[in-house]
Amino acid sequence: MSDYMDGNMLGGKLGELFTMDVTAAAITCVSCSASWTIAQTRVYPHAPGLVARCPTCDAVLLRLVRGPDRAWLDLRGVTCLQLTVPGQ
Amino acid sequence: MARAAVLGRLTWRVGTVAATRDETATARTIALDVPGWPGHLAGQHVDVRLTAPDGYSTERSYSIASAPADGQADPPLVELTVQRLEDGEVSPYLTQTLAVGYPLELRGPVGGWFVWNPGGPASTRPVLLVAGGSGVVPLMAMIRERAAAGSRVPFKLIYSVRDPGALLYAGELLRRERAGDGLQVSYVYTRAAPPGSGQPTGRLNATTLASAGWPPEESPAVFVCGPTGFVEAAADLLVRAGHGAGAIKTERFGPSGGKP
Amino acid sequence: MRNSHPGSIWSPTSRCAGPTPRVDTGKWEFSITTETGKVHRWDWAAFQALPAEEPTVDIHCVTKWSKLGTHWRGVSLDTLLVGIDTSAGFAVAHSYGGYTTNLPLADLVDGQAWVAFHFGGEPLEAEHGGPARLLVPHLYFWKSAKWLQGITLSDHDEPGFWESLGYHNYGDPWREQRYWGD
Numbered sequence: 417m418s419d420y421m422d423g424n425m426l427g428g429k430l431g432e433l434f435t436m437d438v439t440a441a442a443i444t445c446v447s448c449s450a451s452w453t454i455a456q457t458r459v460y461p462h463a464p465g466l467v468a469r470c471p472t473c474d475a476v477l478l479r480l481v482r483g484p485d486r487a488w489l490d491l492r493g494v495t496c497l498q499l500t501v502p503g504q
Numbered sequence: 505m506a507r508a509a510v511l512g513r514l515t516w517r518v519g520t521v522a523a524t525r526d527e528t529a530t531a532r533t534i535a536l537d538v539p540g541w542p543g544h545l546a547g548q549h550v551d552v553r554l555t556a557p558d559g560y561s562t563e564r565s566y567s568i569a570s571a572p573a574d575g576q577a578d579p580p581l582v583e584l585t586v587q588r589l590e591d592g593e594v595s596p597y598l599t600q601t602l603a604v605g606y607p608l609e610l611r612g613p614v615g616g617w618f619v620w621n622p623g624g625p626a627s628t629r630p631v632l633l634v635a636g637g638s639g640v641v642p643l644m645a646m647i648r649e650r651a652a653a654g655s656r657v658p659f660k661l662i663y664s665v666r667d668p669g670a671l672l673y674a675g676e677l678l679r680r681e682r683a684g685d686g687l688q689v690s691y692v693y694t695r696a697a698p699p700g701s702g703q704p705t706g707r708l709n710a711t712t713l714a715s716a717g718w719p720p721e722e723s724p725a726v727f728v729c730g731p732t733g734f735v736e737a738a739a740d741l742l743v744r745a746g747h748g749a750g751a752i753k754t755e756r757f758g759p760s761g762g763k764p
Numbered sequence: 765m766r767n768s769h770p771g772s773i774w775s776p777t778s779r780c781a782g783p784t785p786r787v788d789t790g791k792w793e794f795s796i797t798t799e800t801g802k803v804h805r806w807d808w809a810a811f812q813a814l815p816a817e818e819p820t821v822d823i824h825c826v827t828k829w830s831k832l833g834t835h836w837r838g839v840s841l842d843t844l845l846v847g848i849d850t851s852a853g854f855a856v857a858h859s860y861g862g863y864t865t866n867l868p869l870a871d872l873v874d875g876q877a878w879v880a881f882h883f884g885g886e887p888l889e890a891e892h893g894g895p896a897r898l899l900v901p902h903l904y905f906w907k908s909a910k911w912l913q914g915i916t917l918s919d920h921d922e923p924g925f926w927e928s929l930g931y932h933n934y935g936d937p938w939r940e941q942r943y944w945g946d
Contacts, residue, residue: 421756422732422754422755424614424615424618424755428514428550428614431611431614437614437615437616437617454617456754464827464906465926465929465930479925481930481931487930500616558829560829561827
Protein backbone atom coordinates (compact mmCIF):
# COMPACT_ATOMS: atom_id res chain seq x y z
CA MET A 417 0.00 0.00 0.00
CA SER A 418 1.82 3.10 -1.20
CA ASP A 419 -0.09 5.83 0.58
CA TYR A 420 2.84 6.97 2.68
CA MET A 421 5.19 9.87 2.22
CA ASP A 422 8.90 9.75 2.08
CA GLY A 423 11.09 10.42 5.09
CA ASN A 424 12.78 13.25 3.19
CA MET A 425 9.60 15.17 3.99
CA LEU A 426 10.33 14.98 7.72
CA GLY A 427 13.32 17.19 7.18
CA GLY A 428 11.38 20.42 7.52
CA LYS A 429 9.54 19.57 10.73
CA LEU A 430 12.59 17.95 12.31
CA GLY A 431 14.70 20.82 11.05
CA GLU A 432 12.76 23.05 13.45
CA LEU A 433 13.96 20.94 16.36
CA PHE A 434 17.50 20.03 15.34
CA THR A 435 20.18 22.42 14.22
CA MET A 436 21.37 20.16 11.43
CA ASP A 437 19.78 18.06 8.74
CA VAL A 438 18.27 14.90 10.15
CA THR A 439 17.14 13.20 6.95
CA ALA A 440 20.58 11.69 6.44
CA ALA A 441 20.68 10.42 10.03
CA ALA A 442 20.92 6.66 10.37
CA ILE A 443 18.55 4.72 12.60
CA THR A 444 18.21 1.09 13.59
CA CYS A 445 14.73 -0.33 14.04
CA VAL A 446 14.12 -1.63 17.55
CA SER A 447 11.75 -4.29 16.23
CA CYS A 448 13.72 -5.84 13.36
CA SER A 449 17.21 -4.27 13.60
CA ALA A 450 17.12 -3.05 9.99
CA SER A 451 19.20 0.07 9.34
CA TRP A 452 17.81 2.97 7.36
CA THR A 453 18.28 6.68 7.01
CA ILE A 454 15.39 8.84 8.13
CA ALA A 455 14.95 9.85 4.47
CA GLN A 456 14.11 6.25 3.60
CA THR A 457 11.45 5.72 6.24
CA ARG A 458 7.77 5.66 5.42
CA VAL A 459 5.93 8.59 6.89
CA TYR A 460 2.21 8.56 7.55
CA PRO A 461 0.93 12.09 7.94
CA HIS A 462 -1.95 11.16 10.21
CA ALA A 463 -3.74 14.09 11.59
CA PRO A 464 -3.02 14.77 14.40
CA GLY A 465 0.67 13.85 14.24
CA LEU A 466 3.35 12.19 12.13
CA VAL A 467 4.43 8.59 12.30
CA ALA A 468 7.53 7.21 10.59
CA ARG A 469 7.55 3.45 10.04
CA CYS A 470 10.28 0.94 9.23
CA PRO A 471 10.35 0.06 5.52
CA THR A 472 11.29 -3.51 6.45
CA CYS A 473 8.80 -4.45 9.16
CA ASP A 474 6.37 -1.49 9.36
CA ALA A 475 6.99 -0.93 13.06
CA VAL A 476 6.68 2.62 14.35
CA LEU A 477 10.14 4.22 14.43
CA LEU A 478 9.29 7.69 15.55
CA ARG A 479 6.30 9.89 16.25
CA LEU A 480 6.10 13.66 16.15
CA VAL A 481 3.44 16.01 17.44
CA ARG A 482 3.78 19.70 16.91
CA GLY A 483 1.85 22.21 19.02
CA PRO A 484 2.08 25.96 18.57
CA ASP A 485 4.77 26.33 21.20
CA ARG A 486 5.80 22.76 21.92
CA ALA A 487 6.88 19.65 20.08
CA TRP A 488 6.85 16.05 21.22
CA LEU A 489 9.22 13.56 19.63
CA ASP A 490 9.05 9.88 20.51
CA LEU A 491 12.07 7.91 19.34
CA ARG A 492 11.36 4.67 21.21
CA GLY A 493 11.12 2.77 17.92
CA VAL A 494 14.81 3.29 17.13
CA THR A 495 17.77 2.01 19.09
CA CYS A 496 19.58 5.27 18.46
CA LEU A 497 19.82 8.11 16.00
CA GLN A 498 23.21 8.63 14.37
CA LEU A 499 23.73 12.18 13.21
CA THR A 500 26.53 13.59 11.10
CA VAL A 501 27.63 16.79 12.76
CA PRO A 502 29.51 19.28 10.56
CA GLY A 503 33.13 19.45 11.70
CA GLN A 504 34.70 22.50 13.31
CA MET B 505 31.12 26.85 -0.43
CA ALA B 506 28.69 24.55 1.32
CA ARG B 507 26.65 27.28 2.97
CA ALA B 508 23.73 24.90 3.13
CA ALA B 509 25.54 23.11 5.94
CA VAL B 510 24.80 26.13 8.09
CA LEU B 511 23.88 25.30 11.65
CA GLY B 512 20.66 26.65 12.96
CA ARG B 513 17.06 25.72 13.34
CA LEU B 514 14.86 25.86 10.30
CA THR B 515 12.15 28.46 10.63
CA TRP B 516 9.46 29.82 8.40
CA ARG B 517 10.36 32.77 6.26
CA VAL B 518 8.46 34.72 3.64
CA GLY B 519 9.42 34.88 0.00
CA THR B 520 7.87 37.08 -2.65
CA VAL B 521 6.96 35.84 -6.10
CA ALA B 522 9.33 37.53 -8.51
CA ALA B 523 8.25 35.76 -11.70
CA THR B 524 6.22 32.82 -12.94
CA ARG B 525 6.77 30.72 -16.02
CA ASP B 526 4.44 28.08 -17.44
CA GLU B 527 6.33 24.88 -18.11
CA THR B 528 3.39 22.86 -19.44
CA ALA B 529 -0.38 23.27 -19.55
CA THR B 530 -0.52 22.14 -15.93
CA ALA B 531 2.85 22.98 -14.41
CA ARG B 532 4.38 26.26 -13.51
CA THR B 533 7.73 27.48 -12.25
CA ILE B 534 7.58 30.06 -9.52
CA ALA B 535 10.65 32.19 -8.92
CA LEU B 536 10.81 33.53 -5.39
CA ASP B 537 12.81 36.37 -3.98
CA VAL B 538 13.80 35.10 -0.53
CA PRO B 539 15.71 37.61 1.58
CA GLY B 540 18.25 35.94 3.81
CA TRP B 541 18.21 32.67 1.85
CA PRO B 542 21.14 30.69 3.27
CA GLY B 543 21.86 28.82 0.05
CA HIS B 544 20.97 25.26 -0.81
CA LEU B 545 22.25 22.06 -2.37
CA ALA B 546 20.79 20.52 -5.52
CA GLY B 547 18.13 18.01 -4.49
CA GLN B 548 16.89 19.87 -1.45
CA HIS B 549 13.33 21.05 -1.08
CA VAL B 550 11.30 23.62 0.76
CA ASP B 551 8.10 23.23 2.73
CA VAL B 552 5.45 25.70 1.65
CA ARG B 553 2.67 26.73 4.02
CA LEU B 554 -0.67 28.17 3.02
CA THR B 555 -2.96 29.69 5.64
CA ALA B 556 -6.66 30.34 5.05
CA PRO B 557 -8.40 33.36 6.57
CA ASP B 558 -9.89 31.19 9.35
CA GLY B 559 -6.45 30.10 10.48
CA TYR B 560 -6.49 26.64 8.93
CA SER B 561 -3.12 25.92 7.40
CA THR B 562 -1.51 23.13 5.47
CA GLU B 563 1.96 22.41 4.23
CA ARG B 564 3.41 20.80 1.16
CA SER B 565 6.98 20.06 0.13
CA TYR B 566 8.33 21.23 -3.24
CA SER B 567 11.75 20.51 -4.66
CA ILE B 568 13.94 23.46 -5.48
CA ALA B 569 14.34 23.52 -9.25
CA SER B 570 17.00 26.20 -9.42
CA ALA B 571 20.69 25.59 -9.08
CA PRO B 572 22.35 26.55 -5.84
CA ALA B 573 24.30 29.15 -7.80
CA ASP B 574 21.04 31.06 -8.35
CA GLY B 575 20.37 30.96 -4.65
CA GLN B 576 23.61 32.80 -4.11
CA ALA B 577 22.80 35.55 -6.54
CA ASP B 578 21.85 39.02 -5.35
CA PRO B 579 18.97 38.99 -4.62
CA PRO B 580 18.84 35.26 -4.04
CA LEU B 581 16.33 33.56 -6.28
CA VAL B 582 14.75 30.24 -5.46
CA GLU B 583 12.64 28.48 -8.07
CA LEU B 584 9.99 25.85 -7.50
CA THR B 585 8.23 23.95 -10.28
CA VAL B 586 4.74 22.96 -9.23
CA GLN B 587 2.57 20.38 -10.97
CA ARG B 588 -1.11 21.11 -10.67
CA LEU B 589 -3.14 18.17 -9.36
CA GLU B 590 -6.83 18.23 -10.31
CA ASP B 591 -8.00 17.51 -6.77
CA GLY B 592 -5.05 19.17 -5.11
CA GLU B 593 -5.50 21.35 -2.09
CA VAL B 594 -2.46 23.52 -2.66
CA SER B 595 -1.22 23.12 -6.23
CA PRO B 596 -4.23 24.82 -7.89
CA TYR B 597 -3.52 27.93 -5.81
CA LEU B 598 0.19 27.90 -6.56
CA THR B 599 -0.25 27.31 -10.29
CA GLN B 600 -3.29 29.50 -10.98
CA THR B 601 -3.79 32.13 -8.31
CA LEU B 602 -0.37 32.98 -6.97
CA ALA B 603 1.08 35.90 -8.94
CA VAL B 604 4.03 38.25 -9.01
CA GLY B 605 4.26 40.21 -5.80
CA TYR B 606 2.35 37.68 -3.71
CA PRO B 607 3.95 36.40 -0.51
CA LEU B 608 4.63 32.73 0.11
CA GLU B 609 5.66 31.20 3.41
CA LEU B 610 8.42 28.66 3.13
CA ARG B 611 10.81 26.70 5.33
CA GLY B 612 14.10 25.39 4.09
CA PRO B 613 16.29 24.34 2.51
CA VAL B 614 15.42 20.86 3.71
CA GLY B 615 17.23 17.60 3.26
CA GLY B 616 20.82 16.51 3.28
CA TRP B 617 20.54 12.99 1.98
CA PHE B 618 18.93 13.32 -1.44
CA VAL B 619 21.50 15.85 -2.67
CA TRP B 620 24.25 16.06 -5.27
CA ASN B 621 27.10 18.42 -4.63
CA PRO B 622 29.72 18.94 -7.36
CA GLY B 623 32.34 19.61 -4.74
CA GLY B 624 31.32 16.93 -2.31
CA PRO B 625 32.84 13.55 -1.55
CA ALA B 626 32.36 10.89 -4.26
CA SER B 627 31.51 13.71 -6.67
CA THR B 628 33.57 12.17 -9.44
CA ARG B 629 31.26 9.17 -9.74
CA PRO B 630 29.01 9.12 -12.78
CA VAL B 631 25.44 9.97 -11.95
CA LEU B 632 22.24 8.26 -13.03
CA LEU B 633 19.06 10.27 -12.60
CA VAL B 634 15.72 8.49 -12.95
CA ALA B 635 12.67 10.74 -13.04
CA GLY B 636 8.98 9.94 -13.03
CA GLY B 637 6.77 12.88 -14.01
CA SER B 638 7.36 15.89 -11.79
CA GLY B 639 10.08 13.90 -10.03
CA VAL B 640 12.40 15.50 -12.55
CA VAL B 641 12.40 18.76 -10.58
CA PRO B 642 15.13 18.04 -8.00
CA LEU B 643 17.12 16.18 -10.64
CA MET B 644 16.95 19.26 -12.88
CA ALA B 645 18.48 21.27 -10.05
CA MET B 646 21.35 18.78 -10.10
CA ILE B 647 21.71 19.11 -13.88
CA ARG B 648 21.68 22.90 -13.62
CA GLU B 649 24.19 22.88 -10.78
CA ARG B 650 26.47 20.60 -12.74
CA ALA B 651 26.50 23.12 -15.58
CA ALA B 652 26.92 26.12 -13.29
CA ALA B 653 29.87 24.44 -11.59
CA GLY B 654 31.46 23.53 -14.92
CA SER B 655 31.46 19.90 -13.86
CA ARG B 656 32.23 17.20 -16.43
CA VAL B 657 30.96 14.32 -14.32
CA PRO B 658 28.99 12.13 -16.73
CA PHE B 659 25.25 12.42 -16.11
CA LYS B 660 22.52 10.27 -17.55
CA LEU B 661 18.86 11.16 -17.08
CA ILE B 662 16.07 8.70 -17.75
CA TYR B 663 12.85 10.71 -17.75
CA SER B 664 9.50 8.93 -17.76
CA VAL B 665 6.31 10.83 -18.58
CA ARG B 666 2.84 10.05 -19.92
CA ASP B 667 3.28 11.94 -23.16
CA PRO B 668 5.50 14.67 -24.65
CA GLY B 669 3.13 17.40 -23.46
CA ALA B 670 3.93 16.46 -19.89
CA LEU B 671 7.66 17.04 -20.24
CA LEU B 672 9.05 19.71 -17.95
CA TYR B 673 12.06 21.71 -19.17
CA ALA B 674 11.79 20.03 -22.57
CA GLY B 675 13.66 22.69 -24.51
CA GLU B 676 16.26 23.20 -21.85
CA LEU B 677 17.04 19.49 -21.63
CA LEU B 678 17.51 19.30 -25.39
CA ARG B 679 19.76 22.33 -25.34
CA ARG B 680 21.86 21.04 -22.45
CA GLU B 681 22.25 17.64 -24.06
CA ARG B 682 23.32 19.24 -27.33
CA ALA B 683 26.01 21.19 -25.49
CA GLY B 684 27.85 17.87 -25.54
CA ASP B 685 29.48 18.17 -22.15
CA GLY B 686 28.51 14.78 -20.81
CA LEU B 687 24.74 14.93 -20.17
CA GLN B 688 22.64 12.29 -21.89
CA VAL B 689 18.86 12.22 -21.69
CA SER B 690 16.54 9.33 -22.54
CA TYR B 691 12.78 9.60 -22.53
CA VAL B 692 10.23 6.95 -21.62
CA TYR B 693 6.64 7.61 -22.68
CA THR B 694 4.02 5.57 -20.89
CA ARG B 695 0.94 6.57 -22.90
CA ALA B 696 1.89 8.38 -26.10
CA ALA B 697 5.27 8.91 -27.74
CA PRO B 698 6.09 11.89 -29.97
CA PRO B 699 4.15 11.52 -33.24
CA GLY B 700 6.28 9.94 -35.94
CA SER B 701 9.02 8.93 -33.56
CA GLY B 702 8.17 5.27 -33.73
CA GLN B 703 9.18 4.98 -30.09
CA PRO B 704 7.16 2.32 -28.28
CA THR B 705 5.16 3.36 -25.24
CA GLY B 706 5.28 1.63 -21.90
CA ARG B 707 6.75 1.84 -18.46
CA LEU B 708 10.41 1.90 -17.63
CA ASN B 709 11.75 -1.65 -17.85
CA ALA B 710 15.01 -3.53 -17.47
CA THR B 711 15.86 -3.19 -21.17
CA THR B 712 15.52 0.59 -21.21
CA LEU B 713 17.44 0.85 -17.98
CA ALA B 714 20.25 -1.21 -19.42
CA SER B 715 20.50 0.80 -22.63
CA ALA B 716 19.92 4.26 -21.17
CA GLY B 717 21.60 3.90 -17.80
CA TRP B 718 25.00 3.06 -16.42
CA PRO B 719 26.02 -0.54 -15.87
CA PRO B 720 26.60 -1.35 -12.21
CA GLU B 721 30.35 -1.72 -12.83
CA GLU B 722 30.49 2.06 -13.28
CA SER B 723 29.28 2.44 -9.68
CA PRO B 724 27.10 5.41 -10.44
CA ALA B 725 25.42 7.46 -7.79
CA VAL B 726 21.74 6.93 -8.51
CA PHE B 727 18.92 9.35 -7.73
CA VAL B 728 15.33 8.29 -8.33
CA CYS B 729 12.45 10.70 -7.86
CA GLY B 730 8.76 10.61 -8.67
CA PRO B 731 5.48 9.15 -7.42
CA THR B 732 5.88 6.42 -4.85
CA GLY B 733 4.84 3.60 -7.18
CA PHE B 734 7.26 4.72 -9.88
CA VAL B 735 10.16 5.06 -7.48
CA GLU B 736 9.62 1.66 -5.94
CA ALA B 737 9.39 -0.01 -9.34
CA ALA B 738 12.49 1.80 -10.61
CA ALA B 739 14.49 1.05 -7.47
CA ASP B 740 13.55 -2.58 -7.83
CA LEU B 741 14.76 -2.63 -11.46
CA LEU B 742 18.01 -0.97 -10.43
CA VAL B 743 18.70 -3.48 -7.69
CA ARG B 744 17.90 -6.37 -10.01
CA ALA B 745 20.29 -4.86 -12.55
CA GLY B 746 23.04 -5.11 -9.97
CA HIS B 747 23.22 -1.60 -8.50
CA GLY B 748 23.88 -1.69 -4.79
CA ALA B 749 20.96 -0.60 -2.66
CA GLY B 750 23.29 1.78 -0.84
CA ALA B 751 24.07 3.63 -4.07
CA ILE B 752 20.43 4.35 -4.82
CA LYS B 753 18.84 7.41 -3.25
CA THR B 754 15.13 7.88 -3.60
CA GLU B 755 12.61 10.61 -3.08
CA ARG B 756 8.97 9.63 -3.33
CA PHE B 757 6.09 11.99 -3.93
CA GLY B 758 3.30 10.69 -1.79
CA PRO B 759 -0.35 11.58 -1.35
CA SER B 760 -1.65 14.66 0.41
CA GLY B 761 0.98 16.15 2.59
CA GLY B 762 3.74 15.14 0.22
CA LYS B 763 4.98 16.79 -2.91
CA PRO B 764 2.96 18.49 -5.68
CA MET C 765 1.58 37.51 6.37
CA ARG C 766 -1.56 35.92 5.08
CA ASN C 767 -4.12 38.24 3.52
CA SER C 768 -1.47 40.91 3.21
CA HIS C 769 -1.75 41.02 -0.55
CA PRO C 770 -5.00 41.59 -2.38
CA GLY C 771 -6.05 38.48 -4.22
CA SER C 772 -3.70 36.24 -2.31
CA ILE C 773 -6.43 34.60 -0.25
CA TRP C 774 -6.31 30.82 -0.27
CA SER C 775 -9.35 28.69 0.43
CA PRO C 776 -8.62 25.00 0.90
CA THR C 777 -10.91 22.45 -0.69
CA SER C 778 -10.29 19.56 1.65
CA ARG C 779 -9.39 19.12 5.29
CA CYS C 780 -8.02 16.61 7.71
CA ALA C 781 -6.68 14.06 5.23
CA GLY C 782 -5.11 10.83 6.45
CA PRO C 783 -3.72 7.48 5.35
CA THR C 784 -5.70 4.32 4.82
CA PRO C 785 -5.96 0.77 6.07
CA ARG C 786 -8.24 -1.12 3.70
CA VAL C 787 -10.56 -3.49 5.51
CA ASP C 788 -12.98 -5.66 3.59
CA THR C 789 -16.42 -5.88 5.22
CA GLY C 790 -16.26 -9.62 4.70
CA LYS C 791 -13.38 -9.74 7.15
CA TRP C 792 -14.42 -6.83 9.34
CA GLU C 793 -15.12 -7.46 12.98
CA PHE C 794 -15.93 -5.11 15.81
CA SER C 795 -15.57 -6.12 19.44
CA ILE C 796 -16.24 -4.70 22.87
CA THR C 797 -14.09 -6.21 25.61
CA THR C 798 -15.15 -5.59 29.20
CA GLU C 799 -12.84 -5.02 32.16
CA THR C 800 -13.27 -8.68 33.07
CA GLY C 801 -12.04 -9.77 29.67
CA LYS C 802 -15.42 -10.81 28.28
CA VAL C 803 -15.52 -10.17 24.54
CA HIS C 804 -18.63 -9.29 22.55
CA ARG C 805 -18.22 -9.45 18.76
CA TRP C 806 -20.13 -8.42 15.68
CA ASP C 807 -19.32 -9.23 12.11
CA TRP C 808 -20.55 -6.87 9.39
CA ALA C 809 -23.87 -8.65 8.95
CA ALA C 810 -24.62 -8.69 12.66
CA PHE C 811 -23.59 -5.06 12.93
CA GLN C 812 -25.81 -4.02 10.03
CA ALA C 813 -28.74 -5.85 11.63
CA LEU C 814 -28.64 -3.53 14.65
CA PRO C 815 -30.92 -0.48 14.79
CA ALA C 816 -29.05 2.52 13.43
CA GLU C 817 -29.47 6.25 13.88
CA GLU C 818 -28.76 9.20 11.63
CA PRO C 819 -27.12 11.90 13.72
CA THR C 820 -26.35 15.31 12.27
CA VAL C 821 -23.50 16.82 14.23
CA ASP C 822 -20.76 19.44 14.26
CA ILE C 823 -17.22 18.10 14.28
CA HIS C 824 -14.15 19.89 15.57
CA CYS C 825 -10.75 19.15 14.14
CA VAL C 826 -7.77 19.88 16.31
CA THR C 827 -6.30 22.01 13.53
CA LYS C 828 -8.73 24.82 14.50
CA TRP C 829 -11.31 23.81 11.94
CA SER C 830 -14.96 22.84 12.51
CA LYS C 831 -17.41 21.37 10.08
CA LEU C 832 -21.02 22.07 10.97
CA GLY C 833 -24.01 19.89 10.29
CA THR C 834 -22.28 16.73 9.12
CA HIS C 835 -24.64 13.87 8.43
CA TRP C 836 -23.89 10.31 9.53
CA ARG C 837 -25.50 6.92 9.93
CA GLY C 838 -24.30 4.70 12.74
CA VAL C 839 -25.13 2.41 15.62
CA SER C 840 -25.23 4.15 18.96
CA LEU C 841 -22.83 2.92 21.62
CA ASP C 842 -25.90 2.74 23.88
CA THR C 843 -27.28 0.09 21.53
CA LEU C 844 -24.00 -1.80 21.40
CA LEU C 845 -23.66 -1.75 25.18
CA VAL C 846 -27.15 -3.20 25.77
CA GLY C 847 -26.74 -6.38 27.77
CA ILE C 848 -23.05 -5.79 28.39
CA ASP C 849 -22.27 -5.94 32.08
CA THR C 850 -19.66 -3.37 33.04
CA SER C 851 -18.67 -1.07 35.84
CA ALA C 852 -15.67 0.27 33.98
CA GLY C 853 -14.99 3.98 33.97
CA PHE C 854 -12.70 4.14 30.93
CA ALA C 855 -12.48 2.99 27.35
CA VAL C 856 -9.82 2.65 24.69
CA ALA C 857 -10.86 2.58 21.05
CA HIS C 858 -8.61 0.46 18.82
CA SER C 859 -8.22 1.00 15.10
CA TYR C 860 -7.13 -1.35 12.37
CA GLY C 861 -3.52 -0.27 11.89
CA GLY C 862 -2.81 -0.15 15.60
CA TYR C 863 -3.81 3.36 16.63
CA THR C 864 -5.64 3.86 19.88
CA THR C 865 -7.45 6.68 21.59
CA ASN C 866 -8.83 6.80 25.11
CA LEU C 867 -11.92 8.36 26.61
CA PRO C 868 -14.12 8.01 29.70
CA LEU C 869 -16.96 5.53 29.22
CA ALA C 870 -19.32 8.28 30.35
CA ASP C 871 -18.49 10.11 27.10
CA LEU C 872 -19.49 7.13 24.97
CA VAL C 873 -22.99 6.68 26.38
CA ASP C 874 -26.24 8.64 26.63
CA GLY C 875 -26.48 9.43 22.97
CA GLN C 876 -23.00 10.94 22.67
CA ALA C 877 -21.28 8.37 20.46
CA TRP C 878 -21.84 6.05 17.49
CA VAL C 879 -20.02 3.51 15.42
CA ALA C 880 -20.63 5.26 12.12
CA PHE C 881 -20.61 3.61 8.70
CA HIS C 882 -22.26 6.19 6.45
CA PHE C 883 -21.18 9.78 5.91
CA GLY C 884 -23.17 12.29 3.87
CA GLY C 885 -25.57 9.55 2.82
CA GLU C 886 -22.84 7.31 1.37
CA PRO C 887 -20.92 4.37 2.80
CA LEU C 888 -17.94 5.65 4.73
CA GLU C 889 -14.85 5.60 2.50
CA ALA C 890 -11.59 4.12 3.69
CA GLU C 891 -9.96 7.57 3.48
CA HIS C 892 -12.49 8.82 6.04
CA GLY C 893 -12.11 5.86 8.35
CA GLY C 894 -14.40 3.30 6.77
CA PRO C 895 -15.85 0.69 6.89
CA ALA C 896 -16.71 2.07 10.33
CA ARG C 897 -15.31 4.66 12.67
CA LEU C 898 -16.10 5.90 16.11
CA LEU C 899 -18.01 9.17 16.13
CA VAL C 900 -17.82 11.25 19.32
CA PRO C 901 -18.62 14.77 18.15
CA HIS C 902 -18.47 16.51 21.51
CA LEU C 903 -14.72 15.84 21.72
CA TYR C 904 -11.98 16.82 19.28
CA PHE C 905 -12.22 14.72 16.17
CA TRP C 906 -9.01 12.74 16.72
CA LYS C 907 -11.01 10.92 19.42
CA SER C 908 -13.39 9.67 16.71
CA ALA C 909 -11.13 6.75 15.89
CA LYS C 910 -11.03 5.80 12.23
CA TRP C 911 -11.00 2.18 11.04
CA LEU C 912 -12.56 1.12 14.32
CA GLN C 913 -11.80 -2.44 15.31
CA GLY C 914 -12.83 -2.56 18.94
CA ILE C 915 -13.35 -0.86 22.26
CA THR C 916 -11.76 -2.13 25.44
CA LEU C 917 -13.31 -1.15 28.77
CA SER C 918 -11.14 -0.71 31.81
CA ASP C 919 -11.06 0.44 35.41
CA HIS C 920 -8.09 2.64 34.69
CA ASP C 921 -7.35 5.30 32.11
CA GLU C 922 -4.81 4.33 29.46
CA PRO C 923 -3.61 7.23 27.27
CA GLY C 924 -3.87 6.36 23.61
CA PHE C 925 -1.41 6.69 20.79
CA TRP C 926 -1.53 10.47 20.50
CA GLU C 927 -2.58 11.19 24.07
CA SER C 928 0.74 9.71 25.12
CA LEU C 929 2.61 12.16 22.91
CA GLY C 930 1.32 15.63 23.61
CA TYR C 931 -2.34 15.47 22.76
CA HIS C 932 -4.74 16.27 25.55
CA ASN C 933 -6.06 13.29 27.47
CA TYR C 934 -9.70 14.42 27.28
CA GLY C 935 -9.95 16.81 24.33
CA ASP C 936 -12.90 19.12 24.99
CA PRO C 937 -13.14 21.60 22.09
CA TRP C 938 -15.10 24.09 24.16
CA ARG C 939 -12.20 24.36 26.55
CA GLU C 940 -9.70 24.16 23.65
CA GLN C 941 -8.03 21.13 25.17
CA ARG C 942 -5.69 20.25 22.34
CA TYR C 943 -2.36 19.57 24.03
CA TRP C 944 -1.05 18.56 27.45
CA GLY C 945 -1.57 21.27 29.97
CA ASP C 946 -4.18 23.13 27.93
